[in-house]
Amino acid sequence: MQRKYVENFLRTLGKPLVKFIISLGELVLYIIKAVYHALTPPFYFKNFGKQVLDIGFYSLPVVGLTTIFAGMVIAMQSYSGFGGVGAESMVADVVLISVTRELAPVLSALMVAGRIGAAMAAEIGTMKVTEQLDALVTLSTNPFKYLFAPRLWAGLIVLPLLVLFGDVIGIFGGYVVGIYKLGFNPANYINATLEYLQPLDITTGIVKASVFGFLIALMGCYNGYRSKGGAQGVGQATTNAVVSASILILIFNYIITEILFSK
Amino acid sequence: MSDIKISIKNLHKAFGQKKVLNGVDLDIKKGESLVVIGGSGTGKSVLIKCIQGLLIPDSGSIKIDDAEVVSATSRHKKDFHAKMGMLFQGGALFDSLSVWENVAFSLLENKNMPREKAKMEAVRVLRQVGLAPDVADLSPSELSGGMQKRVGLARAIITKPEIIFFDEPTTGLDPIMADVINDLIIESAKGLGATTLTITHDMASARKIADRIAMLYQGKIIWQGSVKEMDKTENPYVVQFINGCAQGPIKVEV
Numbered sequence: 001m002q003r004k005y006v007e008n009f010l011r012t013l014g015k016p017l018v019k020f021i022i023s024l025g026e027l028v029l030y031i032i033k034a035v036y037h038a039l040t041p042p043f044y045f046k047n048f049g050k051q052v053l054d055i056g057f058y059s060l061p062v063v064g065l066t067t068i069f070a071g072m073v074i075a076m077q078s079y080s081g082f083g084g085v086g087a088e089s090m091v092a093d094v095v096l097i098s099v100t101r102e103l104a105p106v107l108s109a110l111m112v113a114g115r116i117g118a119a120m121a122a123e124i125g126t127m128k129v130t131e132q133l134d135a136l137v138t139l140s141t142n143p144f145k146y147l148f149a150p151r152l153w154a155g156l157i158v159l160p161l162l163v164l165f166g167d168v169i170g171i172f173g174g175y176v177v178g179i180y181k182l183g184f185n186p187a188n189y190i191n192a193t194l195e196y197l198q199p200l201d202i203t204t205g206i207v208k209a210s211v212f213g214f215l216i217a218l219m220g221c222y223n224g225y226r227s228k229g230g231a232q233g234v235g236q237a238t239t240n241a242v243v244s245a246s247i248l249i250l251i252f253n254y255i256i257t258e259i260l261f262s263k
Numbered sequence: 264m265s266d267i268k269i270s271i272k273n274l275h276k277a278f279g280q281k282k283v284l285n286g287v288d289l290d291i292k293k294g295e296s297l298v299v300i301g302g303s304g305t306g307k308s309v310l311i312k313c314i315q316g317l318l319i320p321d322s323g324s325i326k327i328d329d330a331e332v333v334s335a336t337s338r339h340k341k342d343f344h345a346k347m348g349m350l351f352q353g354g355a356l357f358d359s360l361s362v363w364e365n366v367a368f369s370l371l372e373n374k375n376m377p378r379e380k381a382k383m384e385a386v387r388v389l390r391q392v393g394l395a396p397d398v399a400d401l402s403p404s405e406l407s408g409g410m411q412k413r414v415g416l417a418r419a420i421i422t423k424p425e426i427i428f429f430d431e432p433t434t435g436l437d438p439i440m441a442d443v444i445n446d447l448i449i450e451s452a453k454g455l456g457a458t459t460l461t462i463t464h465d466m467a468s469a470r471k472i473a474d475r476i477a478m479l480y481q482g483k484i485i486w487q488g489s490v491k492e493m494d495k496t497e498n499p500y501v502v503q504f505i506n507g508c509a510q511g512p513i514k515v516e517v
Contacts, residue, residue, distance in 0.1 A: 044372075126358075134317050135355035139369050139418075140344040142337075146372075 030222055037144035038152045047146065051154035055116050055213070059162055062115060063108045067166035070103040071095055071173025079182050088184045092192035095174030100201040104166035106253055109212035112159060113245040117220040120151055121241035124224025125234035133225075143225075151217040159213030160206040167205060200260070208256050212249050219245040265329060268293045268426065268458040269314065274323035275482075276309055283309045284320065285482030291458055296449075298461045298469045300504065301479035302513065307462035308352075310479065311428050314460070315347060316340045327426070345373075348419030348457075350448075352431040354411035356403035356418070363389070363399035366417045388417045392447050409440040413447065420451045427452060429461040433468045445471045466505055478504065480513065 078094040079087055124147060127133050133143050171193060178184040220241045227237035267290050274287040283306040291297045301307050312318040314325055316332055325332040327343055335343065356365045364371065366388060367381035376384070386396045392413040403411060412432065419427055429448060433441035445468050452459045452472075463469055469476055470490050477487035478501055486498045493501060503511030 123359075130353055131351045131355040132357055134312070134315075135349070135351055135357070137317055138315055138344055138347060138349045140341050140373050141368075 026226075027222065030225070031218065033144060034148050034152060034218065034221065037142060038149040040145075042145060044146055044150050047150035048153055051150050052158050054119070055112065055151075055154050055217075056158035056162055059108075059112050059115060060165065062111045063162050063166045064169045066107045066111050067099065067104050067170035068173035070107055071099050071170035071175075072177045074098045074103065074170075075174040075177035075182070079178075087182075088178070088188055089192040089196075091174070091178055091182070091184070092189050093196040095171060095178075096193055096196050097201060099170035099174065100167050101204045101257075102253075104170050105163045105205045105208040105212060106249065108163050108166045109159065109209065109216065109249045110246055112162070112213070113216045113219075113249060114242055116155075117216045117241045117245045118238045120217065120220025121224040121227070121237045122234055124221055125227035125237040128225060128227050129230055129234060148217075148221045148225075151221055152214060155213035155215075155217030156210050157213070159216070160209040163205050163209035164202075167202065204256075204260055207260070208253060211252050211256060215248045215252065216245045219248065266293050267291070267326075268295070268328065269460070270324075270326040270329075271310075271314070272324040272326075274310070274313060274325065275321045276306070276313060276318065277321055282482055284313070284323075287323070287479070287482065287484055289477060289484055289487075291460060293458055294456055296452060296459045296461070296472055296474045298463060298473035298476050299479050299484075300464060300466070300469055300476060301462075302464065302504070302515070305479050306482055307479055308430060311430060311460065311462055315349065315428065316343060345422070346425045347428065348422065348424035348426070349428045350412065350415045350419045350430065350432055352434055354403070354408075354415040356411060356414055358403060360403075361399065362401050362403060362406070362414055365403060365414060366399075366421055368418060369422045384421065385417070388421045389414070391420075392417045392451070393443070408435050409437075409444070412436065412444055416444070416447055416451060420455060420457075423455055425457055427455075427457045427459045429459065429463075431463055431465075432461065433463065433465045438467070441465065441468060442471070448472050466507075 074095050075091055078091045082090040082094075124133075127147075133147075136143050136146060175186075175189060175193075178189050179186050223237040223241040223244065224234075227233045269289075269291040271287055271289040274284050275282070276284040287310060289297075289299075299307055299310065309318060313320045314327075314332065316335065320333055323333070327346070330339070330343075332340070332343055356362075357368070360368070363382050363385040366385040367376070370376040370381040370384060371378065382399065386399050389396065389399060394410065394413050394417070398406070398410065398414075403414065406414065416432075432444050432448060436444060448459070448461070449472055451457075459472075461469070461472060473490055475487060475489055476493050477484050479485070480500055486496065486501050488496065493505065496502065499512045503513050509515070
């Protein structure tokens with residue numbers, strides 16, 4: 001009797017575990033396949049260009065708005081924390097480090113995951129359920145090369161550029177609050193910002209952005225590619241793409257920070 | 264040289280516990296129009312996807328021009344695909360491309376044909392399937408179901424394939440439009456001298472386009488013959504299916 005209970009318990013535990021391991025295996029195989037096809041010809045430059053526009057150019061307003069307010073808030077918060085003598089240079093430093101190392105890459109990536117990751121999963125998911133992916137194969141075209149590779153490359157290359165833009169806008173947000181709200185001297189604030197600016201601050205953000213861009217495209221394509229059924233399946237794929245990309249962004253943010261800054 | 268274009272032997276495919284194809288044996292001669300009939304969920308689409316290499320069968324053999332498809336590498340599968348055209352049930356037109364870009368997809372992406380020349384060729388084939396040149400610049404979503412099927416047909420025949428697959432070509436169309444599509448299928452296939460495999464449960468369509476009909480039931484080909492032979496057969500499964508009777512050996516799961 002007791003043995004039966006144990007068996008049932010293990011069965012209940014085992015089924016989701018086996019399912020999880022199978023899903024993990026599928027994901028790993030998908031990543032290997034996606035990377036292989038992204039590195040081998042033919043390359044579809046027109047599709048890449050379209051993705052650069054979608055991921056990069058059309059995300060500029062969202063990234064700009066997100067980072068400018070992030071920079072402004074950090075300036076206000078750090079002033080209230082460090083108020084008093086030397087606040088001017090401290091605020092400039094905190095805004096610089098927070099924006100370039102963390103806020104611009106992470107917030108931009110999360111916004112792009114919501115905007116682009118969802119759109120990728122929805123587009124590819126719809127193509128899957130309407131047999132457009134099968135049609136591509138019958139037209140001697142590999143969906144991994146035609147659809148996924150341009151998105152992966154665009155994510156990898158464009159998100160760092162977006163983050164550079166976000167860095168400038170975020171620091172500008174801090175400057176605006178510093179000068180017009182907190183009454184700092186503009187020349188001193190700019191000097192302090194330039195004085196504290198380290199190449200590592202910028203490269204950290206760029207490295208993170210590349211990884212995040214790749215993850216967003218990877219999850220968008222993967223979840224779209226795996227979607228089943230009709231509209232409900234595509235909706236589920238879209239949700240999964242955004243949630244999985246967002247979680248991975250936060251996990252990899254910690255891992256990259258740990259690698260670059262642990263002493 | 265054998266006159267068999269596609270040869271299928273003992274093909275099996277299961278999804279989990281469900282055996283969809285359970286030992287399919289089928290030969291299609293060069294230039295022949297074979298129609299596979301069968302109820303919904305009998306594995307007709309799975310059969311066509313296995314032949315195209317979109318699904319990998321569990322066991323069995325599929326040969327095209329005596330070359331094995333099942334064990335082919337992806338490069339060889341690409342060679343097979345170059346010989347094939349396919350009209351999908353829902354059209355499967357690419358939403359992000361215009362009508363002419365859909366039709367000329369293979370010319371643009373695989374043959375690197377200049378865009379102007381590819382567009383001219385697409386417009387020519389669109390005319391062939393009865394569509395006016397001004398349709399070329401529309402988006403697929405702006406077309407009716409019948410027009411989408413025509414565009415799908417144009418895309419399937421533009422590369423002059425040796426084999427054309429038709430997946431439920433008349434489903435969702437009114438009887439007149441269905442007949443127009445049937446005529447276009449016959450014209451296109453005969454014009455190219457192509458071997459065609461059509462799957463359908465539309466008997467009017469099957470009668471019109473088939474040189475030979477095969478019936479798929481419970482994962483096996485249970486009968487095959489010409490349209491005349493079909494009308495004379497006493498096979499109870501075929502008789503029930505072509506007459507559309509609820510009573511008979513084929514049990515419908517409700």
